[in-house]
Amino acid sequence: MKELLFPEWRGRDLDGVLGACLDLLEDTRFPTAKRWKEAGGKIVGHFQVYFPEEIVHAAGLLPFKVRGAPIHAAQADSRFGSYLCSIVKSSLELALSRRVELDLFVTHPICDAARNLAAIWGRNVRYPCQILYLPQNAGSPSAPEYLRGEYDRLRRVVEEVSGTRVEDGALRDSIGVFNENRRLLRALYTLKRESPWLVGAHEAYALLAVGGLIPREEHNALLAAVLPLLAERPARSQDRIRVVFEGGFCEQPPIDLIRSIGRSCYVVDDDFLVGMRWIVSDVPVGKDPLGELARAYLERSTYSPVQHDARKPKERMLLERLEGAGAGAAIVAAAKMCEPGLEEQVAYVHALDAARVPHFVTEFEENMTTFEQLEIQLETFVENLLFD
Amino acid sequence: MNHLPEQASTEIVGRANREGARLFRVWYDDLTRAAEEGRGAAYVFVMGSLGELLRAFDLPLVFPEINSLQTAVRKVAHEYLNEAEDFGYSPDICGYVKADIAAQRRDGRLPMGRIPRPKIAVLTNACNTYIKWAEIWERMYGVPVCVLDVPGSRSDGPLPGRGDRDFENDRTYVAAQLRELIAVLEGVTGTRFDVDRLREFLGHANRMNRGWNRVLELNRSRPSLFNALSDGTIYLGVSNGYRGAPEGAAYFDELVEEMEWKQANGIGTLVDERCRLVFVGVPCYPIFRRFTEFFTEHGGTFVNSTYLWFASGGSNLGFQYDLDDPIESLAEGLLLGVRDSMDSMFFPTNALARMVDEYDVDGVVFHPIKSCRTVSTGLADNRRALMERRDVPSLFIESDMMDRRVVSEAQLKNRIDAFFESIESRRQIASARHG
Ligand code: SF4
Ligand code: SF4
Numbered sequence: 001m002k003e004l005l006f007p008e009w010r011g012r013d014l015d016g017v018l019g020a021c022l023d024l025l026e027d028t029r030f031p032t033a034k035r036w037k038e039a040g041g042k043i044v045g046h047f048q049v050y051f052p053e054e055i056v057h058a059a060g061l062l063p064f065k066v067r068g069a070p071i072h073a074a075q076a077d078s079r080f081g082s083y084l085c086s087i088v089k090s091s092l093e094l095a096l097s098r099r100v101e102l103d104l105f106v107t108h109p110i111c112d113a114a115r116n117l118a119a120i121w122g123r124n125v126r127y128p129c130q131i132l133y134l135p136q137n138a139g140s141p142s143a144p145e146y147l148r149g150e151y152d153r154l155r156r157v158v159e160e161v162s163g164t165r166v167e168d169g170a171l172r173d174s175i176g177v178f179n180e181n182r183r184l185l186r187a188l189y190t191l192k193r194e195s196p197w198l199v200g201a202h203e204a205y206a207l208l209a210v211g212g213l214i215p216r217e218e219h220n221a222l223l224a225a226v227l228p229l230l231a232e233r234p235a236r237s238q239d240r241i242r243v244v245f246e247g248g249f250c251e252q253p254p255i256d257l258i259r260s261i262g263r264s265c266y267v268v269d270d271d272f273l274v275g276m277r278w279i280v281s282d283v284p285v286g287k288d289p290l291g292e293l294a295r296a297y298l299e300r301s302t303y304s305p306v307q308h309d310a311r312k313p314k315e316r317m318l319l320e321r322l323e324g325a326g327a328g329a330a331i332v333a334a335a336k337m338c339e340p341g342l343e344e345q346v347a348y349v350h351a352l353d354a355a356r357v358p359h360f361v362t363e364f365e366e367n368m369t370t371f372e373q374l375e376i377q378l379e380t381f382v383e384n385l386l387f388d
Numbered sequence: 389m390n391h392l393p394e395q396a397s398t399e400i401v402g403r404a405n406r407e408g409a410r411l412f413r414v415w416y417d418d419l420t421r422a423a424e425e426g427r428g429a430a431y432v433f434v435m436g437s438l439g440e441l442l443r444a445f446d447l448p449l450v451f452p453e454i455n456s457l458q459t460a461v462r463k464v465a466h467e468y469l470n471e472a473e474d475f476g477y478s479p480d481i482c483g484y485v486k487a488d489i490a491a492q493r494r495d496g497r498l499p500m501g502r503i504p505r506p507k508i509a510v511l512t513n514a515c516n517t518y519i520k521w522a523e524i525w526e527r528m529y530g531v532p533v534c535v536l537d538v539p540g541s542r543s544d545g546p547l548p549g550r551g552d553r554d555f556e557n558d559r560t561y562v563a564a565q566l567r568e569l570i571a572v573l574e575g576v577t578g579t580r581f582d583v584d585r586l587r588e589f590l591g592h593a594n595r596m597n598r599g600w601n602r603v604l605e606l607n608r609s610r611p612s613l614f615n616a617l618s619d620g621t622i623y624l625g626v627s628n629g630y631r632g633a634p635e636g637a638a639y640f641d642e643l644v645e646e647m648e649w650k651q652a653n654g655i656g657t658l659v660d661e662r663c664r665l666v667f668v669g670v671p672c673y674p675i676f677r678r679f680t681e682f683f684t685e686h687g688g689t690f691v692n693s694t695y696l697w698f699a700s701g702g703s704n705l706g707f708q709y710d711l712d713d714p715i716e717s718l719a720e721g722l723l724l725g726v727r728d729s730m731d732s733m734f735f736p737t738n739a740l741a742r743m744v745d746e747y748d749v750d751g752v753v754f755h756p757i758k759s760c761r762t763v764s765t766g767l768a769d770n771r772r773a774l775m776e777r778r779d780v781p782s783l784f785i786e787s788d789m790m791d792r793r794v795v796s797e798a799q800l801k802n803r804i805d806a807f808f809e810s811i812e813s814r815r816q817i818a819s820a821r822h823g
Contacts, residue, residue, distance in 0.1 A: 078768060078772075079768055079772070080769070081756035081764050081765070081786055082756075082786060083758045083761070083764070084761065084765060088765070109513060109516060110516070111516050111761070112515060112517060112760075112761040112765060115516070115734065116733070116734055116761075116766045117765075118543065119543075119734040119735050119766055119769075120765070120766050120769045122543060122544055123737070123769055123772075124769070130542040131540070131541075131542050131543070133537075133539035133540070133542070135537050136513045136516075136519060136535050136537045137534075137535045137536065137537035137565055140564065140565055140568055141564070142560070142561055142564035142565060142568070143561075145560075145561075146537075146557060146558075146560070146561035146564075149554070149557030149561075150539070150557065153542075153557070305520070306516070308523065308533075308535050310526075310533065334478075336480070337480050339480070339481050339482065339516075339517060339520070339761060340516065340520055342477075342478040342480060342481050343477070343481055343485070343517075343523075343524075344520070345478075346475070346476040346477055347523070347524075350476075
């Protein structure tokens with residue numbers, strides 16, 4: 001596809017670029033997916049947390065991050081019972097309301113609701129829907145080989161959807177594109193950490209999240225253009241608490257919530273859409289690209305409540321994240337009804353207590369609209385810290 | 389109906405329920421003894437317990453799910469839930485997990501006895517909450533947590549089997565993990581693995597699997613021979629607690645005998661069976677007996693359920709281990725059994741439609757529960773899909789298997805009464821049409 005999918009930011013100043021990203025992110029009509037389809041492209045929707053997008057990219061399809069939306073799940077509601085987090089409902093609503101027309105949908109067993117999504121989705125649409133089994137025995141010496149096989153299976157599924165073969169050469173090229181993307185995102189997070197006054201929490205979030213809506217090449221171009229502009233921004237450091245936000249690995253808090261937090265704190269690290277940053281260093285572009293991708297998933301990766309890996313105890317990882325970011329406090333959030341998030345919250349809180357790290361505990365929902373209560377509580381929390 | 393020798397009837401009918409209760413007491417007595425002697429146990433789960441293998445290391449088996457549901461049946465679950473919630477666990481997470489956390493904090497004390505502490509936790513990913521749950525023990529006790537990663541079906545449709553390259557990829561992975569687990573078990577218990585003992589326990593499991601499969605099939609009888617909800621739960625308890633044990637194999641042999649005898653003599657579970665139902669989901673344990681009565685009072689009995697399917701640890705398939713190739717065969721059995729359990733929650737439409745036909749079913753009851761997203765997430769949609777395939781009345785009622793705060797007895801009763809009324813009026817319309 002030659003046409004740009006997201007031309008709106010081009011030729012604009014920094015505020016214009018950031019505004020375009022925020023607009024795109026909040027547009028629940030998903031214009032970039034529509035443009036891609038109109039140009040004859042096919043789309044592979046993938047649910048949170050991590051997905052090896054390189055395999056889809058190498059087939060010339062658009063990997064599209066299905067992350068729900070702040071919409072009313074008018075049709076999807078009747079497909080679910082109560083007691084479920086909101087993202088599974090609103091994600092299905094995207095399909096049922098035809099806001100986004102996919103050609104393949106893939107979910108993962110990150111939790112029991114998400115795994116079920118492939119089955120429910122599949123009963124309601126005509127295109128293939130399936131589960132990608134990412135290893136839950138990550139430390140097993142047999143996990144990389146197994147995952148390579150699973151990726152190979154995915155490659156065959158993608159080939160069927162695209163009608164083209166996905167050669168190793170194309171995979172290597174795609175890995176290169178995504179390595180560049182990971183490098184740029186690391187740079188964005190370095191900026192957040194080192195000079196958080198230069199990029200608002202919600203702005204950084206938007207810059208990250210639009211990557212799930214557009215081709216990676218365009219995302220790379222956007223990040224490459226915006227990073228130097230941010231570095232030159234005429235802004236000065238203020239007296240704010242440096243916090244890590246934990247709990248945004250799957251369902252996303254509304255952007256206004258992130259904005260509110262950013263008003264009283266510097267969010268110096270977080271796990272928003274952590275799948276975008278799951279692999280923490282370059283994937284080697286070696287002889288066996290699928291094998292390299294599989295090994296990277298297991299060996300060069302961050303953590304989340306939905307991956308079991310005894311080598312990465314999550315509370316220790318959180319403490320390391322805090323230390324690495326020089327944060328003095330944590331916001332430990334969980335999406336409402338999110339079982340893994342709520343379970344992990346208890347462990348996090350106990351670990352933070354033991355390490356005497358101040359923390360603010362909260363729940364959120366993607367279609368929350370009022371934040372006053374939360375903002376007041378957060379301000380009290382911050383004031384207590386500042387005047388302690 | 390045959391004229392029965394009085395004595396044979398009283399001896400055989402209900403024998404499995406009596407024997408199940410006895411085995412259950414023995415099981416908890418054994419666990420209590422192990423706890424008191426400070427012996428550690430293997431903590432396992434119903435979907436893929438690997439009882440066959442763990443017995444070869446003489447590890448007592450603790451099924452936290454069964455302990456937790458017992459607190460609900462015995463009407464003390466709320467005490468345990470409250471304790472865990474005070475500790476920080478949300479009202480929105482699985483009640484089984486919370487009851488267990490409270491039991492651990494009470495040093496294993498439960499109404500049925502005391503459970504030993506874990507020495508190791510062995511689990512599959514059949515339910516993701518298993519993994520989060522085991523991570524809690526990992527933190528509490530520092531014990532090894534072995535997640536047997538068993539990939540399930542990727543989508544609805546034909547199931548790949550032997551020879552299929554993706555199936556072989558899964559099978560190799562599961563077998564490798566089993567070998568890794570055996571090494572961990574040797575380390576934890578200080579016992580050398582003895583393949584002949586494994587063979588022996590696999591042999592017992594084979595008998596149990598055969599029996600369970602046959603029992604499920606026998607309930608196609610009219611009248612049905614047992615109630616999948618009430619009696620079935622007892623059988624499930626034995627199929628899990630005594631998996632791989634000679635007592636378990638003998639129990640299922642006798643159960644088959646009882647059911648065949650009842651079938652031959654035309655004895656049903658209800659005196660007047662008017663409605664044959666299928667249950668989809670997990671029972672409502674806080675009012676377990678009453679819940680069943682809501683249906684039996686109308687002459688309704690559950691002839692089968694997805695519960696008997698996913699909570700039997702794969703026994704329902706009747707899979708037979710190849711004793712000449714025990715580890716590879718155990719891997720295959722585990723893969724097929726766990727996959728099948730998961731299919732009962734994610735892709736059950738075809739199987740439910742088949743159940744409706746084979747068991748001559750008059751109604752299907754879907755019971756999603758707050759605690760368990762694993763079984764409940766897809767139920768509303770499964771119901772819709774099944775109704776497109778079969779013209780059978782269905783009921784959708786929400787409650788919980790642990791938390792009585794969300795169980796509204798009166799409301800359940802009303803809905804169930806109305807369901808039977810609708811079945812009745814359908815019947816009248818149908819008979820008027822044919823009359
Ligand atoms: S928000 Fe939590 S419960 Fe919901 S799909 Fe994501 S991980 Fe699962
Ligand atoms: S979520 Fe459901 S299947 Fe999982 S442990 Fe709880 S009750 Fe069992």
